[in-house]
Each structure stands twice: as structure tokens, then as C-alpha cells.
Amino acid sequence: MSGTITARPQRATRPHSRAKKVWIVIGAVVAALAVGAAVAFGIFKHSVDTYVDPWAQKVVDAGYEEKTAQVNDVNFSYVEGPDNGPPLMLLHAQLMDWFDYSRVMPDLAEKYHVFVVDYQGHGETTYPDDYPMTANQIGTDLGAFMDQQIAEPAFVSGNSSGGLLATWLAANRPDAVRAIVLEDPPLFASEYPEITKTVAIKAFKSSYDVANDEAGNDDFLMYWLNYNSAFFDKNLFPGSATVITYFVSSYRDANPGEPVELGFISDDTIRLLMRGLEEYDPRFGAAFYDGSWNEGFDHAEALQKITAPTLLIHANFSTTDEGLLNGAMDQDQADAVMSLLSDGTYERVDSEHVVHLDHPDEFVNLLNDYFLDGTK
Numbered sequence: 314m315s316g317t318i319t320a321r322p323q324r325a326t327r328p329h330s331r332a333k334k335v336w337i338v339i340g341a342v343v344a345a346l347a348v349g350a351a352v353a354f355g356i357f358k359h360s361v362d363t364y365v366d367p368w369a370q371k372v373v374d375a376g377y378e379e380k381t382a383q384v385n386d387v388n389f390s391y392v393e394g395p396d397n398g399p400p401l402m403l404l405h406a407q408l409m410d411w412f413d414y415s416r417v418m419p420d421l422a423e424k425y426h427v428f429v430v431d432y433q434g435h436g437e438t439t440y441p442d443d444y445p446m447t448a449n450q451i452g453t454d455l456g457a458f459m460d461q462q463i464a465e466p467a468f469v470s471g472n473s474s475g476g477l478l479a480t481w482l483a484a485n486r487p488d489a490v491r492a493i494v495l496e497d498p499p500l501f502a503s504e505y506p507e508i509t510k511t512v513a514i515k516a517f518k519s520s521y522d523v524a525n526d527e528a529g530n531d532d533f534l535m536y537w538l539n540y541n542s543a544f545f546d547k548n549l550f551p552g553s554a555t556v557i558t559y560f561v562s563s564y565r566d567a568n569p570g571e572p573v574e575l576g577f578i579s580d581d582t583i584r585l586l587m588r589g590l591e592e593y594d595p596r597f598g599a600a601f602y603d604g605s606w607n608e609g610f611d612h613a614e615a616l617q618k619i620t621a622p623t624l625l626i627h628a629n630f631s632t633t634d635e636g637l638l639n640g641a642m643d644q645d646q647a648d649a650v651m652s653l654l655s656d657g658t659y660e661r662v663d664s665e666h667v668v669h670l671d672h673p674d675e676f677v678n679l680l681n682d683y684f685l686d687g688t689k
Contacts, residue, residue: 357577361560362567364576368415375419377427381437384458386444390437391462394418394427399491400467401425401684402459404475406667407597408516409589410436410572416581416673424685428463430455432478434597435589446600448610452481459489468684470494472667473641474597477503477612483623484615492621494680497628497641497666500612500650505604507646511638513601516541520598534561534573534590548583561587581670616653623657624683625650626676628664641666658683 376395381388392411401421405413411429421427431438433451444450455478459467468491471479476498483490502511519540523533530536535558538545542554549557557575564573572591578584600606627647630640642650651657660679662668669676 358560358563361575361577362564364564364574366412366415366574366576369412372412372415372418375422377418377422377429382458382462384461385454386441387433387454387458388439389430389432389458389462390439391428391430391458392418393429393462394422394425396426397423398425399684400463400465401427401680402463402467402469403427403429404432404455404469404471404478405429405435405589406473406475407435407601408586408593409667410592412572412588413582413585413667414669417669417677420673420677421680424681425468428467430458432475434594436592446594446596447606447608448477448481449608452478452485452610456482456486456489459486463489466491468492468494468680470496470680471498472496472669473498474503476500476641477610480612480615480619481610483621484618487620490621492623492684493619494624494626494683495650496626496668496676498625499641500616501646502638502642503601504607504612508601508604510636512633514637517598517602520595521602523595524599533593533595534587537590545583548580549578557587582665582667585670613649613653616650617655620655622683622687623654624660624679625654625657626660626662626668626679628662628666628668628671 372392377392379390379392381390383389390411403411403414403421405411411431414429418427418429432455433440433444434446459482466489469479469482470493471477473496476495477500479493479495480498480500483493499511499513501507503513508514508517516537519537520533523530523536538554538558538561545553545557557578560575560577561573564575568574572588575584575587578587597606625647627642628640630638630643632643633639647659651659662672662675662679664675665671
């Protein structure tokens with residue numbers, strides 16, 4: 314019989330062997346993804362920890378210098394620009410500090426001698442532990458600062474609580490004030506009982522709790538992040554308060570003693586709010602919550618006393634489903650302000666509360682048009 318080649322049957326691949334190979338591949342992919350994610354996170358964390366706001370250098374390049382001045386019981390922290398025109402004092406919003414004007418400071422330095430002041434409760438300004446957080450006391454010492462450091466009548470522009478202080482100065486220190494701009498101030502809205510009908514009352518309550526040790530937490534920034542997590546979820550992304558809390562701790566570890574700068578937050582106002590909260594004294598907000606801030610400072614009476622030309626900038630506002638005012642003033646309150654001013658101009662702007670951050674060019678133009686072109 315001639316030779317015959319018989320094909321050998323192929324061995325069947327075992328099912329468990331095929332599955333093992335699949336899991337090995339999946340494991341390798343997962344491991345590679347994990348390594349990649351870890352590397353990406355490390356790079357991102359480094360970028361957060363080493364972030365420097367580019368406007369810091371722009372402010373320096375414009376000729377500004379950080380200074381301090383002892384006035385009565387207050388050691389004021391402020392920034393002064395070159396003497397390129399009439400003096401202009403800027404008063405920031407509550408919870409912020411002088412740097413929230415950084416986006417407009419270079420342009421303003423071209424035509425003014427700018428003083429940006431951290432008023433009491435904010436930034437690096439210091440004062441005794443029992444310093445009264447009232448408009449009358451803060452305004453009195455700001456007036457003394459103007460006498461000592463500016464030494465001539467100045468233009469004054471204040472945002473939010475800074476606008477209330479500008480109102481106080483114009484009413485009580487007319488000799489020190491040439492003209493004022495009130496940038497979305499909570500006139501009437503921050504007095505009782507109207508303050509209880511605003512969304513801001515919750516933030517004031519958080520200040521009150523910490524100032525009175527009811528919260529059991531002396532780290533106000535961290536407490537505020539947790540207390541207002543819904544604000545961040547709404548304005549950034551769900552769960553953002555947790556993410557921000559982690560990176561606040563990370564930034565602090567990498568930059569001890571420095572104000573928190575979180576470059577990954579795209580909204581300038583929210584990002585600079587983190588910086589301001591780092592050095593904020595909650596006794597300031599607590600005084601709004603319990604009403605003591607306005608003791609002896611009746612808004613209507615103050616407005617009637619003002620003789621200096623006054624520009625009221627009124628930003629956007631709305632009413633929540635609960636009927637709370639979301640903004641500094643509603644239209645009725647703004648109209649009431651204008652009815653009491655002897656030399657007032659009204660400007661309605663399509664902007665968020667901090668106009669000089671939301672629309673910096675428009676803000677600079679408004680100031681120049683009013684202070685300079687209006688020959689105030």
C-alpha cells in the first residue's frame with residue numbers, strides 16, 4: 314500500500330485560555346490609562362500649584378507699588394500708581410481685595426494717580442481685634458487715610474460694599490471727595506429689613522457663624538466653600554466645590570502664606586473671590602447680618618447730604634423663585650437713590666455685579682467720561 318499522509322486533527326482552543334488573553338489585554342489597557350491619568354493629573358496639579366495671575370506683572374509694569382500706612386489704629390495695605398493725573402481712590406467689593414481691580418489698573422494709571430485700598434476686613438490691612446466693623450468707623454479711618462496719603466480732594470469709586478463706603482465718604486467728608494462713582498452698591502438693599510429679602514443674607518449668615526464660633530471653624534475660605542457649594546455647582550459644574558477645596562489645599566501647601574490663585578477657574582470674579590476669601594475677616598460680613606454695620610449710617614440721609622457729583626452704575630439683577638433679590642439693587646431701589654441725589658447721573662449696564670471685572674473696558678470708559686470728560 315502506497316504511503317498515505319493522514320492529516321492530524323487541530324487541537325481546539327480552550328475557552329478559558331481565550332478569556333485569559335482578553336483579560337490580560339484589558340488589564341494592560343486599564344493600567345496604561347491609569348498611568349496616563351496619573352501623569353496628566355500630576356501635570357495639571359503642578360500647573361495649578363505654580364499658577365501666577367498674568368495681571369500681577371501688568372500691574373507692576375504700569376508702575377504700581379504695594380505700600381502700607383499707619384492711620385489711627387489701622388495699618389492700611391494699599392497699592393499706589395504713578396502720579397499721572399488727579400487722585401482716584403478705588404474701594405473693592407466685600408470678600409475681595411485690591412487685586413480685583415487689576416484688569417483696569419494699567420489703563421487707569423495712564424490718566425490718574427490711583428490708590429487702591431484694602432479697607433478694613435480685607436486683604437493685608439490690620440487693626441485691633443476689637444475694631445468696630447461699622448460704616449462710621451471704617452469711613453472715618455478711610456477719610457483719615459485720604460487726608461494723610463492723598464492730601465487733596467480725590468475721585469472715589471467703590472464697588473458693592475466699597476460703594477457704600479464711597480457714599481459715606483461723600484456724605485461725611487465732602488472736603489476730601491471731588492466726585493464719586495457708585496458701582497452697583499447695595500443701597501437700601503443692605504439695610505434691615507430689606508437685607509433679609511436678598512440672596513446675600515446666606516453669605517452674611519456664614520460670616521456670622523464663623524465670627525461667633527458657631528461653625529467651629531476658623532478657616533473661613535474652606536467653610537465658605539462647603540457652605541456655598543450650591544453656588545459653585547450652579548456657576549461652574551456639579552461637584553466643583555469639592556474639586557476647588559482639594560486644589561485650595563494643594564495650592565496652600567505649595568505656596569505658604571500666599572493668597573490662593575486657582576488659574577483653572579475661568580470666571581475672573583469667582584477666581585479672585587478665592588483670593589479675597591483667604592484673608593477676609595468674617596466679622597465684616599457678620600456686621601451686615603446682625604445690622605451693626607449700618608448703625609448710625611442711614612442710607613437715605615447720607616444720599617441727601619451728598620453734594621459731590623455722583624454716578625450710579627446699576628448692574629443686572631433678578632428675583633429668585635423664593636422672591637429674593639439676586640443683585641445689589643432692584644429698579645425701585647435704584648430709582649430711590651437717584652431721587653435723593655442732588656447731582657446724580659444714572660447708568661444702567663448689562664453686566665454682572667463686579668462691572669470692572671465683567672466689562673473692564675466699559676468701566677474705564679465710564680470713569681473717564683464722568684470724571685475727566687465731564688470736568689468734575
